[in-house]
Amino acid sequence: MSQISIKNAKKIFDETVVIPDLNVSIPEGSLFTLLGPSGCGKTTLLRMIAGFNSIEGGDFFFNENRINDQDPSRRNIGMVFQNYAIFPHLSVRENVEFGLKQRKLKKDEVRSRAEKYLRLIQMEEYMDRKPEQLSGGQQQRVALARALAINPDVLLMDEPLSNLDAKLRIDMRQAIREIQREVGITTVYVTHDQEEAMAISDQIAVMKGGVIQQVGKPKELYHRPANEFVATFIGRTNMLDAELDMVNGVPVITFENGYSLPMPKLTHIEPQNVRISIRPEDFNRVESVEETFGAVIKDSIYLGLNTEYMVELSNGKFIQVTEESSFDEDLNAGDIVNFKINPNKINVYNSEGTINLTEVR
């Protein structure tokens, strides 16, 4: 088991800088996810850790051990690939034994360790089958056992669930989570699926354009996104322009439609134009018209648990609002509704959307 530290990592493909200067530290034994849209550099970074991509700058450490110049076969990593990468000409058992045999272990040790990990993933009864007889989910389990059997320092997983169907994906992510906890191995997990990342991770690094936007626990990312990109990428949100002013010594944000909200937390922030992120579920519909803002319902989608409304504000902007649905609800296009906002639930950014002012101390 190792802690992974990456300092000033730099990646260049054909003179294009993919990762300019990246620093991250991955705690020992944690499941750490690299999350971002395609092309954000998450897989590139993972493959730099694995040794399949060259490193154009910076230092990569497993504990105190600098691995930059080590061949992938000497880094003692376990890797799980999106397309499973099972050796099709070897049986399930031979697949798991492959890495053990490279380590020149005794024959019975190879056997017993392979069997141990096949049991762990509950595939011992398929031991002598050829991979082509297995489903995608079973193949991925074998790939996981194969990666873990060699007792790697770190486990690297590159979108391991992307090729599986939706239901299996949920079962498998649960299985991966449980096995990872049981083995306690430092794991770097790459995905573009934010729900999967939230469900599985101890910590998530959100990446965009080769730069880590934020590192945090799933809860932190959702409730306190570091910038506008993270706010919109994790979950859904409405971004509204507003102004931050001091009124009688109290900071107040005033939206374009005139609705204003005192924000006592922002006392130390200079008055300025701001961007506000409000999640669809954080609009509270109220009957009173006092200190609320009105809007017109344009459309609604009934989803069972929730109902989603497309709502037009008085300045012509559209927002999304989600409400728990009920049998009695009866809101139709054209109805006027009033909302209040809980100041603790919203996030306030500078006008570029790059700094979360709620988080600035």
Place this chain on the structure above:
Amino acid sequence: MATKQNELNGLAKVDPTAMAGPTQKKRFRLDIWSISAIVILITYVLFLVYPVGNLLKQSVFTETSGLTIENFTRFFSMSYYSGTLFNSFKVSITATVFALILGILLAYLFAMFEFRGKKLLRILIIIASMSAPFIGAYSWILLLGRSGLITRSLSNLFGIQMPDIYGFSGIVLVFSLQLFPLIFLYVNGAFKSIDQSILEAAEGMGVTGINRFFKVVLPLLMPTVLAGALLVFMRAFSDFGTPMLIGEGYRTFPVLIYTEFISEVGGDSAFASALAVIAIFIALTIFFLQQMVALKYSFSMNSLHPVRTKKVSGFKKVMVYVISYGVVFTAVLPQLYLVYTSFLNTSGMVFQPGYSLNSYREAFSRMGNSIINTIRIPLLAITIVVIFAVFISYLAVRRRNPLTATIDTLSMIPYIVPGTVLGIAFLTSYNTGVGGTGLLTITGTTFIMVVSLAVRRLPYTIRSSVAALHQISPSIEEAAQSLGSSKINTFFRITVPMMMPGIIAGAILSWITMISELSTSILLYTVNTRTVTVAIYTEVIRGNYGIAAALSTILMIFTVLSLLLFMKVSGKDEISL
């Protein structure tokens, strides 16, 4: 929390000085890949670049007059020579057109209609395509020649005079029947990628039958048809055994090259070299023309629902059976007739009454070593081909760099160099060793036969290895590496075993073409390295028809056995090219 995050996440502006760090430079390392690349490159320089280059030099450089184009002007100014080029184009184009018509027609019937015996017909078609064309020519002479079986029966029974089979028409007949199977196999494969729904969509818009074939099906098959047409044209254009036997006065370009060279062996081979250079130039031009045209038609299809065959009845049913069985029977007829004549008592060119195994006895006693050679030489060649193909394809796909790209290009050259030309190049280049140094004086050895076969066959096996390699995701190799396997170990334990099924299947097909190869071997053989195919040719020329027929039958048995092996290995009862 926030400050700690900023520290971690590198959100702060990029400081260019902070990026300086130890950079991993790409150094040239002497690993197994660079060593094998260098070995392969040297091999190609010695056995391809040098002989072909030597040929070029000989064609424009003579010791008496230095740099000269007199060989070329001599060729183009005398119609005795240049007329052969016209003849070659005429037979090749005509034969290609007939082969296309027969091949596409048959493939269409196979894909669209349900009828019995498809599997058998398919195997017969493959057998017909795998024999050496000149054997077909020889058998057709026995059937339709001046004193041929059919000619005599028709004139005896009905007093009908058959048209003359010698010359243009005979060559075209043999080429068409010999080469349409290639088109059939190609197009048959292409039909599998046409989706049934495309045909149904056309039908829905009122386009059916013949109309649908020309407006929808044929355009979809076009890329495949063009690729097949190129192959057929090249084969027809470079084959010399057929026009040699059945052409009589009708001389084609390869015949001219061969006769000019044979008559000038020991003397000045400059003229033959010039002819060889013209042949390469023509092949190159045709190749690029085809590539240009093919580019215009290139698209990709994939089909979820392959075309379903239809039941037919009545007149249509009769037509389907008559055409498919008729064409295939005509194609295998020469082979069957040779098998039959091999059991006849023979005296020279005349078949005697009664049956015996005399021809076989004579064949074994006089040509026994050729049978062993036919196994020994191609077996050595195919071993070299497989090893080289595995390495070259791996280097070209996974270790792409200027060196491996050069090898990749070099390996494709034999694809467009006619066999006769390569034979001449080899013969003139190693007579006194490389550059007259005495090094590699391999003329007349088994080695030169093996190398020539290997060089000529490599392009095909490399393509199939590359295809096999493209099926293997790089992440499989990465998985092996992540499990602690070194690069070499990964190559031999994971990559090669995964490539093998595809390569072995391709190698068996290569093997079949090797055992029936004539145009290079006929120039390079000696008494000790004579193969069955060469023996058949020389026996036919000498008029020992019995031995020729027996040897042809033996060759056919080899071919059929190899095909059965191929089907067992590949698990398929069909061949796609």
